[in-house]
Amino acid sequence: MPNAAFLGIGHYLPEKVVSNDDLAQLMDTSDEWIQQRTGIKTRHYVDFENNPMGASDLATLAAKNALDNAQITTDEIDLIIYATLSPDRFFPGDAVFVQSKLGIPAGVPALDIRNQCSGFIYGLNIANAFIQSGQYQKILLIGSEVHSTGLDFSNKGRDVAVIFGDGAAAAVLGPSDDPERGVVHVNMHADGRHADELHCPYPSSAEMPRATPQAIEEGRHFPLMNGKNVFKHAVSKMPESVKEALNATGLTSEDIKLLIPHQANLRIAEMVQRRLKLRDDQVFNNIQKYGNTTAASIPLALSEAVQEGRLEKGDLLCLTAFGAGFTWGAALIRW
Ligand SMILES: CC(C)(COP(=O)(O)OP(=O)(O)OC[C@H]1O[C@@H](n2cnc3c(N)ncnc32)[C@H](O)[C@@H]1OP(=O)(O)O)[C@@H](O)C(=O)NCCC(=O)NCCS
Numbered sequence: 001m002p003n004a005a006f007l008g009i010g011h012y013l014p015e016k017v018v019s020n021d022d023l024a025q026l027m028d029t030s031d032e033w034i035q036q037r038t039g040i041k042t043r044h045y046v047d048f049e050n051n052p053m054g055a056s057d058l059a060t061l062a063a064k065n066a067l068d069n070a071q072i073t074t075d076e077i078d079l080i081i082y083a084t085l086s087p088d089r090f091f092p093g094d095a096v097f098v099q100s101k102l103g104i105p106a107g108v109p110a111l112d113i114r115n116q117c118s119g120f121i122y123g124l125n126i127a128n129a130f131i132q133s134g135q136y137q138k139i140l141l142i143g144s145e146v147h148s149t150g151l152d153f154s155n156k157g158r159d160v161a162v163i164f165g166d167g168a169a170a171a172v173l174g175p176s177d178d179p180e181r182g183v184v185h186v187n188m189h190a191d192g193r194h195a196d197e198l199h200c201p202y203p204s205s206a207e208m209p210r211a212t213p214q215a216i217e218e219g220r221h222f223p224l225m226n227g228k229n230v231f232k233h234a235v236s237k238m239p240e241s242v243k244e245a246l247n248a249t250g251l252t253s254e255d256i257k258l259l260i261p262h263q264a265n266l267r268i269a270e271m272v273q274r275r276l277k278l279r280d281d282q283v284f285n286n287i288q289k290y291g292n293t294t295a296a297s298i299p300l301a302l303s304e305a306v307q308e309g310r311l312e313k314g315d316l317l318c319l320t321a322f323g324a325g326f327t328w329g330a331a332l333i334r335w
Contacts, residue, residue, distance in 0.1 A: 002175035003182035008070020011169035039266020043165030043291030054088035058168035059144035083119025117323025119295030143295030144168035165291030169299030188329035257315035
């Protein structure tokens with residue numbers, strides 16, 4: 001059974017850079033508060049007034065970069081898996097828009113998954129299973145988000161608004177001809193009892209009509225988060241899932257060349273690092289520049305780590321995520 005290997009990776013960020021001081025013009029916050037609590041210095045936003053873009057536009061540009069990096073043409077892709085919590089439309093999912101914008105041939109299946117910050121880990125597990133089964137050969141796995149059009153920039157929403165940023169990243173996965181290379185293990189988990197701890201309640205199919213001016217007036221279309229509870233679970237579930245992956249494969253923390261934790265908050269990543277007893281050189285973070293880009297965060301960090309030459313053939317890469325749902329998981333990949 002061939003495991004899925006990374007054949008290429010790429011990312012795309014909208015050009016507009018928003019600093020903490022920029023946000024402090026809109027709400028009661030400060031560079032000091034944001035950096036101290038989250039480590040974030042800047043994030044990228046779509047320039048909505050001059051160049052409006054949805055998550056599928058960012059995804060398309062990231063996918064192009066990944067295909068170029070893999071030296072693969074669009075007609076070789078036989079499955080698209082797309083993770084986002086900020087799709088262009090209520091339906092259909094974004095994957096079909098990427099298919100059409102990229103010119104991936106009609107008939108190729110396009111699968112959307114809704115696992116928020118764990119989307120890339122869930123998607124990797126699905127892609128690996130399809131590649132192992134032989135059903136699909138070359139899979140485009142995308143994480144993309146446009147948060148900036150859906151944040152509450154008033155004081156009421158400041159806890160959430162300062163954290164998130166826009167961005168996209170994609171990987172091309174295919175069967176490895178080298179048994180030493182590719183996905184070694186993936187685990188994924190969920191606990192729906194915490195679904196209300198981080199969610200966007202509106203619009204909802206449980207309401208009729210699904211959208212009203214009054215609900216928008218009340219700001220019910222903005223995300224809500226119990227930050228303390230999210231923090232508490234994130235710092236326990238990510239190390240737990242990495243340990244599960246290491247135990248399942250007989251590997252140890254020392255074997256990890258690079259850990260890329262979901263870029264939720266630098267303090268969370270630092271605590272995960274400490275709990276796994278990893279050195280600084282074993283962990284890659286870039287949340288300082290981009291904020292939390294949810295489904296894009298892990299592939300975006302991986303894409304930059306690869307560009308910086310942080311991984312060589314045979315290195316053990318570890319990914320771990322935690323997010324809304326709650327959902328979480330970890331992956332081990334032989335690069
Ligand atoms: C959001 C988070 C940074 C808030 O930090 P915290 O230490 O828990 O802060 P609290 O929510 O207790 O708020 C402390 C105070 O800061 C205020 N505050 C909240 N957001 C603020 C902001 N952007 N700027 C300034 N003050 C802010 C609160 O109103 C509160 O004020 P009060 O004491 O007068 O009531 C933190 O909880 C966190 O990072 N949680 C995880 C979030 C996350 O990773 N989400 C994505 C998961 S994938």
